[in-house]
Amino acid sequence: EAQVTQNPRYLITVTGKKLTVTCSQNMNHEYMSWYRQDPGLGLRQIYYSMNVEVTDKGDVPEGYKVSRKEKRNFPLILESPSPNQTSLYFCASRRFLTDTQYFGPGTRLTVL
Amino acid sequence: AQSVTQPDIHITVSEGASLELRCNYSYGATPYLFWYVQSPGQGLQLLLKYFSGDTLVQGIKGFEAEFKRSQSSFNLRKPSVHWSDAAEYFCAVGAGGTASKLTFGTGTRLQVTL
Numbered sequence: 001e002a003q004v005t006q007n008p009r010y011l012i013t014v015t016g017k018k019l020t021v022t023c024s025q026n027m028n029h030e031y032m033s034w035y036r037q038d039p040g041l042g043l044r045q046i047y048y049s050m051n052v053e054v055t056d057k058g059d060v061p062e063g064y065k066v067s068r069k070e071k072r073n074f075p076l077i078l079e080s081p082s083p084n085q086t087s088l089y090f091c092a093s094r095r096f097l098t099d100t101q102y103f104g105p106g107t108r109l110t111v112l
Numbered sequence: 113a114q115s116v117t118q119p120d121i122h123i124t125v126s127e128g129a130s131l132e133l134r135c136n137y138s139y140g141a142t143p144y145l146f147w148y149v150q151s152p153g154q155g156l157q158l159l160l161k162y163f164s165g166d167t168l169v170q171g172i173k174g175f176e177a178e179f180k181r182s183q184s185s186f187n188l189r190k191p192s193v194h195w196s197d198a199a200e201y202f203c204a205v206g207a208g209g210t211a212s213k214l215t216f217g218t219g220t221r222l223q224v225t226l
Contacts, residue, residue: 031212042118042202042218043156050212058213090155101146103155 002027004104006091012110013081021076021107023091031094032074033058034066036087043090049074081111114139114207118217125193126225133188133220135203144206145186147177151199162186173197198224
């Protein structure tokens with residue numbers, strides 16, 4: 001089954017404790033992206049990657065890091081999480097421009 | 113930089129009535145435009161997209177949208193709403209040659225009354 005998976009689905013952590021949210025897709029997609037969703041703000045793009053070792057900033061990259069060492073994986077790293085990073089995070093992937101973008105199920109992160 | 117405005121935060125329609133959700137965008141070049149739907153507790157699903165060509169695009173679940181360059185709009189329509197259409201709807205604009213940078217609107221929550 002074609003899918004985008006995220007782990008963990010739910011995470012409660014404390015300020016400053018480094019964490020990684022994994023994202024994996026089994027569709028051999030070149031393009032992957034991370035978004036955060038906050039009430040009243042819609043989805044905002046954090047980072048995206050056009051292919052292995054190619055990443056770029058979205059609209060809200062501060063406080064986040066990403067890496068793309070393999071085509072299927074695109075982890076989101078919070079080196080020192082803060083309460084304002086409490087949010088619902090979505091990973092997404094697609095093959096090329098005209099292809100449909102598939103979203104993962106989301107990761108709800110709470111930073112205390 | 114591109115931007116998207118969805119002026120209606122919340123809309124209520126009766127089942128069987130027609131629906132139009134508004135979307136206005138700002139982008140200097142020809143935009144790539146998308147409509148997504150998000151059901152409660154779910155991820156996002158693509159309804160339809162516009163890249164070029166015919167300005168009236170058909171999507172899944174009976175939805176359509178019309179690109180109007182002169183009005184910078186990409187409104188979503190459905191002639192007859194079903195109760196299962198209750199969800200949140202997001203318009204998005206993609207920038208760059210590959211629409212790699214996506215900017216979403218703040219969403220419109222649709223409630224359907226029976």
